[in-house]
Amino acid sequence: MNPKSGFMLYLMANSKMRVAVAGTNTLALMISHAIVTETSHSLVILSRQAQPNLTSQGYQVLVVDYNDQNSIQHAVTGVDTVISTVTGLPELRLLEACVAQRVRRFAPAEFEGRPSARPSNDPLDRGKKTILDWLDYYKSSVDLESTVFVCGVLYERFGPGGLAAHRLGLNTSLCNEGDYIINCRTMEANAPVYNANNQANVYVCMIGVQDAARFITRALDLARWPREMTMAAERMTVNEIIDTVVRVRGTPLTSETWHSPATLRHELQLAEMFNDIPRQMRAHDHLATINGRYVFSAPGNLRNSAITRDIVPVRFETWLRSVWAGHVHVTEP
Incomplete structure (x- = not known):
């Protein structure tokens, strides 16, 4: 094993723990499923409302009122590790409850690019920096361990219904089908292709x-959590992503707009002029893509770990063919 990956060296062998997953979106449910099927850890799912479908499958679900600290603290009593997929004020209150109940580990609702690659005045922040700042504080004050699971871009951004179909990113204005790079249904591309030197080599990492849920689950058994754990199934240029979509869908693009930082700044000015928030967020997201928000050294330190080497992630083209099988190309009127 590479000695530089020191945090991978010591595993919590034969250690059974209680894990709480906060949220019931697709990512939360996939993590929950992996914990139940691939580990000996006990699991509790925290939900704002009863989930009879989950309880009928044998999952333990605790209904949590994120406006009531007593409710949250009760839910995390005896929990070793919390994996959060809730955001904003509910996540902050969840973190406070974890500190009060001496939870040992907390993974915030990140699952995108590296925080270290973001600007200090990040327009895409949505309260994430606040959580990370509190995690830094609690690490030194109460020894709460945390990590950011870095996934780059989730494949599901390119699937039918976008992230919204999986109840992910619902408060971002970036969760709908076609909001990022290309609409795979209408075959309209609006993409951040060129970097500041006008070179078509803008990269993103994806999974x-x-x-991602399986890798995150394996990380539960690491004895030490580093600040960031990265995982990628693919590292592709934006052009390669578009070419893959065209190949899979079997039809050419119906429209194409290729962006550089200069054209995106102009796009942002127009969006601000018309107070078009979704358009502003798309421009910010594409600028962030050019600036390296979603790229890191692939396949990532978590994928390079000995405890994950048996996991062979699905390639983007294979995934894309699967989710779009049976969907016909639709031309916008």
């Missing part, structure tokens, strides 16, 4: 939700 599917199901594989």
Whole structure:
């Protein structure tokens, strides 16, 4: 094993723990499923409302009122590790409850690019920096261990219904089908292809939700959590992503707009002029893509770990063919 990956050296062998997954979106459910089927850890799912479908499958679900600290603290009593997929104020209150109940580990609702690659005045922040700042504080004050699971871009952004179909990113204005790079249904591309030097080599790292959930689950058994754990199934240029979509869908693009930082800044000005928030967020997201928000050294330190080497993640083209099988190309009127 590479001695530079020191955090991978010591595993929590034969250690059974209680894990709480906060949320019931697709990522949360995939993580929950992996914990139940691939580990000996006990699991509790935290949900804002009863989930009879999950309880009928044998999952333990605790209904949590994120406006009531007593409710949250009761839910995390005896929990070793919390994996959060809730965001904003509910996540902050969840973190406070974890500190009060001496939870040992907390993974915030990140699952995208590296926080270290973001600007200090990040327009895409949505309260994430606040959580990370509190995690830094609690690490030194109460020894709460945390990590950011870095997935880059989830494949599901390119699937039918986009992230919204999986109840992910619902408060971002970036969760709908076709919001990122290309609409795979209408075959309209609006893509951040060129970098500041006008070179078409803008890269992103990607992985599917199901594989990300399996990697995250394996990380539970690491004895030490580093600040960031990265995982990628693919590292592709934006052009390669578009070419893959065209090949899979079997039809050419119906429209194409290729962006550089300069054209995106102009796009942002127009969006601000018309107070078009979704358009602003798309421009910010594409600028962030050019600036390296979603790229890291692939396949990532978590994928390079000895405890994950048996996991072979699905390739983007294979995933894309699967989710779009049976969907016909639709031309916008």
